[in-house]
Amino acid sequence: MSLKSFAAKIFAKLVQAQTKAWANKPVQTQQKVFQMLLHKAKNTAYGRAHNFAAIKTPEDFRNKVKISDYEAVRPYVERILKGESDVLWPGKPLYFAKTSGTTSGAKYIPLTKESMPYHISAARNAILNYIAESGNAKFIDGKMIFLQGSPELSEKNGILFGRLSGISAHFVPNYLQKNRMPSWETNCIEDWETKINAIVEETMNKNMSVISGIPSWVQTYFEKLHQKTGKTIKEIFPNFDLFIYGGVNYEPYRTKFEELIGQQLPSIELYPASEGFFAYQDQQDAEGMLLLLNAGIYYEFIEAEKFYEENPKVYEIGEVKKDVNYVMIISTNAGLWRYNVGDTVMFTSTSPYRVKVSGRIKHFTSAFGEHVIAKEVEEAIQKASAKTKALISEFTVAPQVKPKEGLPYHEWFIEFEKEPKNMEDFTNLLEESVRSQNSYYDDLIVGKILRKLVVTKVKKDGFNNYMKSIGKLGGQNKVPRLSNDRKIAEQLEQFTV
Incomplete structure (x- = not known):
């Protein structure tokens, strides 16, 4: 064993102990983060505009600060870009992380001297936790x-x-x-x-x-x-x-x-984003990733099905439940306030709090009220592939609302590395899995509003060629698992078999 790996094992045990200390006090940990964020930012332009100095409780916070997306943050970012200090967070950001927005064009997410170390330590700690657990x-x-x-x-x-x-x-x-x-x-x-x-x-x-x-x-x-x-x-x-x-x-x-x-x-799953490093897999045999409650981020959650209601209930850590699809709202030490990242998550454990990403609040298929989400189609394709020995390179799902004949249906665009021996069996397995997970979809099939899903085969390298054609090959770009319209489907049709 080298000196470097020997030292890593010692450091790993220390980090594991520190992690357990805050993970065992989730509510208190989040309360400290909440108070720290408000105190630090009360004299910023944003803090003064929303009277942070008068906020004492999470309820006060919700009353004074509306949930935002990038369009709400953009005017503040533009002020920073012009050279202004103390806008969203004290001083100026160290960096702006550039991301590709699906509706907002390019987005510039601030990274500060307080937030950047957490991006680095989270990735490091994920590896150290693995070392502490496995001994490798x-x-x-x-x-x-x-x-x-x-x-x-x-x-x-x-x-x-x-x-x-x-x-x-x-x-x-x-x-x-x-x-x-x-x-x-x-x-x-x-x-x-x-x-x-x-x-x-x-x-x-x-x-x-x-x-x-x-x-x-x-x-x-x-x-x-x-x-x-x-x-x-x-x-x-x-x-x-x-x-x-x-x-x-x-x-x-x-x-x-x-x-x-x-x-x-062995593998380790991470949940990083420009807006924050949210979670990492802390145990090999546990489902989900440990939500980082001590990393300068205050979390709120809203049930995805109720997110677009006028005043949906907001949940703090300590109030969330397992297996409920939540939209994740964050406030951070980079100056994002009640910011909707766009992700939906489900808790797989509440002791400690572990999450899995279930999809994107804007990436779903609900042309008929079924609200099929990424977690459901990913689980379906995993099961169908395993049972038929098929190998999948990439896939996406879109509704076909106006077919040339017959009832509407969900169209699955799939690039196979290895096709199943029997495509009908594969399709049936997909269908059964989605119906078993989503009662709304099942009702639409039973009620003959929809017919069984259709698989459309994409040529080899078809998804890469599609991403290249729209200028999004590589980088941080990913193919959406689901769409609620035919925009992606229509462009993919040129790459189908």
Whole structure:
């Protein structure tokens, strides 16, 4: 055992103990964060406009501050961009993380000297918790690849701009820099296809032990390695011991990954976003990710089904229940106040509080009142794939409201790596799973409002070609699992079989 891995084990036990300390006091931990946020920001432009100094309770907070989205924050961001200080948070942000908004165009999310350390420590602690739980630290001595955006940053009025993953690259600890791949030069390549080919060439003969990234990006990397060598990933990288991922649900990709890797492999799920690092998987055998209640973020939750009502009930930690679909509202030490991230989550545990991402509040299919969500279609495709031995590269679902003949239906656009032997069995399994999970959809089928779903096969690399055609290949871009209209479906039709 190297000195580095020995030290990591000691540090891991310390971090695990610290984590348990705040996780065992969830309500008190969140109360401290709430009071700290209001105290720090009371003299900012936003704090004065909403009379933070007079807020004593969460109820006061809800009465004085409306739930916001990026459009509500944009005027404050523009003031900061013009050089103003003390707008959303004391001083100026260190960075603005640029993200691609689906309705707002480019969005600029502030990262402050108080918030940025939590992005870094959360990723570090996820790995340390895994070491403490498993006792495995040998991967620390191997090469680690983080598939991420370019670390090159721009500057305006003393504030740096870039993608979150690129900004985070500047904070890799010195003791990991020698292990980190790809090289800085390769990481700075903007074109995704050129970049991934360069990463393959640079890493294929290295001692890779940890690989991290959004599953769809990593799958492309693995496929290119396999095409070039004819080997499984474990044959190429015999010391590859840990896969770290976030951004999308891994389960629909798992079967394909295990085939590419050549075996099952331990993994850690992360829940990072430009707005905050919200959760990470703290136990290998527990469903969901530990919600980070001590990380400068105050959480509120609203039941997704009631989110668009005039005055929906707002729940704090301590009031939420398992298996309910909630919209997550955050207030942060980066100056976001009662901000709707757009994600929906379900609690898998309330002791400690663990969540899984169930979808996006704007990404659902409910053209007929069924409100099918991402969690339901992902579970359906996972079960159907497992039972029929099919391998799925990518998929999305859209309603077909005006078919040329017959009743309306849900259309599933699926790119198969390996098709099921019997497509009808596969389709039936999808249908049965969605109906068993969603009573509204089942009622529509029984009532002959909808007919059985239809699977439309997408050509190999069809989803990549679609994303490329709209200028969103690579980066932090992901294919929505669900749409409530035909916009994506109509563009995908040119890439179907």
